[in-house]
Amino acid sequence: MNPFFFGTAARPLYGVYHPPKGRGGGDIGVVLCYPIHVEYMRAHRAFRQLTSLLTRRGLHVLRFDYHGTGDSGGDESEGTLEGWTADVGSAIDELKETAGLSTVSLIGLRLGAALAARAVAGRSDVDRLILWDPVVSGEAYLTELLRRPPTGGFEGDVMGIRGYPVSRELFEGLRKLELGTEPVPADLPVDLVVPGEHPAFSGLRDAWSSPGRPVSFEVVPSDANWGEGDEFGAALIPQGIVQALVDRVARAGVS
Amino acid sequence: MFGPEGSLVGILTEANPEHAAADLPSVVFLNSGIVHRVGANRLYVKIARRLAERGFTTLRFDHAGIGDSGPRRDDRPFNESAVEEARAAMELLARVRGSSRFILGGLCSGADVAYWTALEDTRVVGLFQLDPFVYRTPRFLLSYYLPRLVSPAAWWRSLSSRGRHLLNGLRPGGAPETADTGWAAPEYTRIFPPRSDVAKGLATLAERGVAFHVFISGTMFEYVSYADQYERSFPEVDFGDRLVVDFAPEADHTVTDLGHQERVIRGIERWAGTHWPSQNVSP
Numbered sequence: 001m002n003p004f005f006f007g008t009a010a011r012p013l014y015g016v017y018h019p020p021k022g023r024g025g026g027d028i029g030v031v032l033c034y035p036i037h038v039e040y041m042r043a044h045r046a047f048r049q050l051t052s053l054l055t056r057r058g059l060h061v062l063r064f065d066y067h068g069t070g071d072s073g074g075d076e077s078e079g080t081l082e083g084w085t086a087d088v089g090s091a092i093d094e095l096k097e098t099a100g101l102s103t104v105s106l107i108g109l110r111l112g113a114a115l116a117a118r119a120v121a122g123r124s125d126v127d128r129l130i131l132w133d134p135v136v137s138g139e140a141y142l143t144e145l146l147r148r149p150p151t152g153g154f155e156g157d158v159m160g161i162r163g164y165p166v167s168r169e170l171f172e173g174l175r176k177l178e179l180g181t182e183p184v185p186a187d188l189p190v191d192l193v194v195p196g197e198h199p200a201f202s203g204l205r206d207a208w209s210s211p212g213r214p215v216s217f218e219v220v221p222s223d224a225n226w227g228e229g230d231e232f233g234a235a236l237i238p239q240g241i242v243q244a245l246v247d248r249v250a251r252a253g254v255s
Numbered sequence: 256m257f258g259p260e261g262s263l264v265g266i267l268t269e270a271n272p273e274h275a276a277a278d279l280p281s282v283v284f285l286n287s288g289i290v291h292r293v294g295a296n297r298l299y300v301k302i303a304r305r306l307a308e309r310g311f312t313t314l315r316f317d318h319a320g321i322g323d324s325g326p327r328r329d330d331r332p333f334n335e336s337a338v339e340e341a342r343a344a345m346e347l348l349a350r351v352r353g354s355s356r357f358i359l360g361g362l363c364s365g366a367d368v369a370y371w372t373a374l375e376d377t378r379v380v381g382l383f384q385l386d387p388f389v390y391r392t393p394r395f396l397l398s399y400y401l402p403r404l405v406s407p408a409a410w411w412r413s414l415s416s417r418g419r420h421l422l423n424g425l426r427p428g429g430a431p432e433t434a435d436t437g438w439a440a441p442e443y444t445r446i447f448p449p450r451s452d453v454a455k456g457l458a459t460l461a462e463r464g465v466a467f468h469v470f471i472s473g474t475m476f477e478y479v480s481y482a483d484q485y486e487r488s489f490p491e492v493d494f495g496d497r498l499v500v501d502f503a504p505e506a507d508h509t510v511t512d513l514g515h516q517e518r519v520i521r522g523i524e525r526w527a528g529t530h531w532p533s534q535n536v537s538p
Contacts, residue, residue, distance in 0.1 A: 003256070003264055003323060014266070016323060044291055044322065045440075070293050071266050071300070071315075160513035163296035235289055 006064075006094045007072075013087055014071035015064035017098050021055045029060035029095045029104040030249060033088055033112030036069060036079070037164040039226040043109055045235035050107070050242050057250040060099040064091045066115075077158050077165040081118070081173035088119035096125065103127040105249060110226055111135045117182050128252055129184065130191040132245060133226070136200040138177025144227055180207035189252075190215045193244055195222035220244045257316075258343045262325030265316025265344060266292065267351075268303045274310030274533040280380050281354035282306055282313040282527075283344045285337070285361035285368045287385075287509075289440050291322025295362065295509035302360075302520050309524060310533035312352050316344050318368075320440045333443040334371060337364075341372040356380045358527065360468075363508070364443055373465060374456050381530060382460070383468040383523050386508060389478045390450040390488040398480045450488065458492045466497040468526040470519055474508035499526050 007013035032047055034040045051061045066084040068074035088106070095104050105128035108116030113134030120126045135141045145161050158165040180203060184190065190208055194201045197219060205215045224238040257263050270279070284299045286292060292315040293300050303313040317324035318333075318340050327336055341359065348354040358381035359369035366384035373379040447453075460467075471479050479485065482502040486494060501522045506515040528538035 001323070038296075041290065041293075041295065045289065048323070069297070076297060158513075160511075163509065163511040163513075163516075165513055 007067075007087070007090050011067050011083075011087075012073040013064050013067065013090060015062055015091065015094065016051075017095070018051050018055045018061040018063075019099070020058040020060055022058045024058040024250070026058070027099075027101055028058075028249065028252070029062070029099050029101045030054055031088070031091045031095050031104055031106050031116075032061060032063045033091075033106060033108035033116045034063070034065065034069070035110035035112045035226060036066070036084075037076075038162045039110050040069060042226055042228075042236045046237045046242060047109075049237055050245060053242065053246040054249060057246060059249065060095065060101065062091055062095040062098070064094075075165075077167050080167070080169050081115070081177065084115050085118040088115050089123070092119065092123070092125065105130065105252070107132060107245060107249070109133060111141070114138075114177060114179050114182075117179060117184055120185060120188060121183050124185070126185075126188065128189050128191070128249070130193060130245060130248060131204075132193050132241065133195055133224075134179060134192070134201075134204070135177070136179045136204050138174035140200070141177075142171070142174050180204050184208055186210060186213055188213065191248055192217045193241060193248065194219055195224055195238065195241065216248075218244060218248070257347045258319070258324075258340055260319075260325065260328065263316055263319065263340060263343065264292075264323035265314050265347070266303075267348075268307040268313045268315075270310045270312045271308050274308070274536050275312075276310060276534050277353075278356075279310055279312075279531050279533065280356035280358045281345075281348045281352060282311050282358045282360065283341060283348070284313065284315040285341060285359060285365035285372075286318050286321050287362035287365045288443075289321050292317045296511060296516065298362070298510055298516055298519065301516065302523055305520050305524055306527060309528060309536050311358075311527065311531075312348065312354065314344055314348055316340075318441060327441075333441040334367075336441065337368040337443075338372045338375055341368055342376055345376065345378060358383065358531075360384065360523070362386060362510075364445060367445065370453075370456065370460075373460055377463060379460075379465060381466045381468075381527070383470075383526065385470045385510070385519065386472055386475055387469060388447045388453050389471060389475055389485060390447070390453070391478055392484055392488050394487070395478070395480050395484055454489045454491050457489055457494075461492055461494050461497065464497070466526070466530045467494065467499070468523055469498070469500045470506075470522065471500065471502050472506040472508050472510065473504040476504065480504075497530070 002017045005012045006015055035043055054061050065072040066087045068076045068079040092104055103125045106116040107130045109132040113131035151161055157168050205217045209215045220241045222238040222241055224236055299315050303315055307313050318337055319327040345357050357379050359379055360383035361369055362385035366387035369382050373382055469485055485500045510516050510519055525538050
């Protein structure tokens with residue numbers, strides 16, 4: 001593995017490039033898109049494990065932190081959907097250049113799935129979009145975040161939500177987010193891998209399906225709740241879904 | 256990447272050259288449980304950047320098997336391997352930045368490792384600990400148990416919660432979905448050592464001139480109930496003017512509230528600035 005910083009001087013992003021450890025992956029590269037804030041903390045270990053399994057199948061992997069999150073530069077309150085979407089684009093470019101690839105796949109979890117979906121607009125160098133338990137409605141996501149514990153509302157331009165400062169710009173961006181309306185390229189294969197049946201997931205599948213592009217839909221039952229608070233910072237690793245994601249990407253490489 | 260097996264990953268935040276001084280200690284952050292080096296609620300990042308702005312070089316790293324660091328190949332217990340790795344972080348800073356003195360800090364198990372490492376390595380001159388080992392005092396026992404002895408509701412809650420706990424323990428079920436079968440994470444069950452052992456250790460550190468900053472959250476309510484309990488629980492330790500205790504019963508363990516986060520950061524900044532003044536910066 002190779003930890004490094006990329007991006008610009010004003011927006012340095014922390015990333016870890018993992019070269020393939022096994023054979024059979026062809027020239028497949030995968031950019032992993034984390035969720036944010038408390039969900040990022042709970043998912044970090046699962047992403048390490050997902051990375052390990054993908055590289056053993058012979059794939060190139062890049063994990064990275066968005067601006068104002070994890071080890072990347074910037075303050076948490078500077079996070080915006082537009083900025084983070086651009087960060088996914090930077091990560092795509094970085095992995096292509098580092099691994100010498102012409103295209104890459106994206107796997108995004110929760111809000112990371114939404115950012116990945118937004119990032120593919122207008123690009124022709126993404127060959128697969130895999131959405132893992134995606135945030136489909138920003139409004140519903142906010143409702144869930146704000147339910148517990150109660151927040152004190154905005155103080156100035158920032159509201160503390162479960163330990164992290166959220167700006168008005170990010171709050172409004174989330175409130176308006178409807179994943180089904182994002183302009184995903186019509187010929188891009190899309191996989192939805194979700195922990196259970198939910199109208200939001202099937203609605204997204206229907207919104208994005210077209211005669212030329214069926215959206216693959218797989219339910220891997222799981223009780224995993226990424227947003228659940230844990231005072232002692234427990235990690236969450238839903239083994240079944242992690243394995244399903246690996247199989248899905250690796251299978252695409254063989255076909 | 257550094258460490259005994261070259262598999263530890265850390266982020267070094269450079270000191271602001273305007274305020275850096277050659278004799279300022281460098282700061283090493285230690286993982287809290289398996290939370291990786293950014294810290295719960297990204298608190299370690301915030302503290303590190305604020306200290307770096309004041310002239311301190313800081314290093315946040317992951318112990319083996321946590322975050323981005325690879326697992327260990329031996330089976331040394333965590334209380335030994337963690338100290339070895341903390342010292343490896345200090346060696347790294349000594350090598351690449353010429354550091355000869357260190358401040359160690361962390362939350363929960365990070366506080367424990369900071370303490371153990373300080374006992375082993377005389378280059379440690381300061382500890383900041385969030386929810387460290389704490390001990391009850393007679394005054395705590397009176398304030399904690401007396402109201403409950405006279406409250407029927409408290410008795411009922413106590414019995415009920417014990418009953419629920421028992422049921423949970425007996426409930427059958429398969430392996431939890433959260434089971435981590437990917438690779439070995441360090442195992443550490445936090446058990447407070449006997450108070451007399453910790454008192455002896457703290458006395459040794461205090462005699463050496465180590466400065467302490469202790470933050471105690473409301474999560475420790477079963478152990479601490481008043482502001483100067485920490486110092487009073489170690490009457491045989493002469494802390495002199497080198498102990499600062501910030502008792503915040505309204506704060507939670509991972510310091511979720513943004514105001515409490517700022518209180519922690521500002522408290523550590525002020526403490527560090529008092530004991531190791533930076534150039535052109537007031538405490």
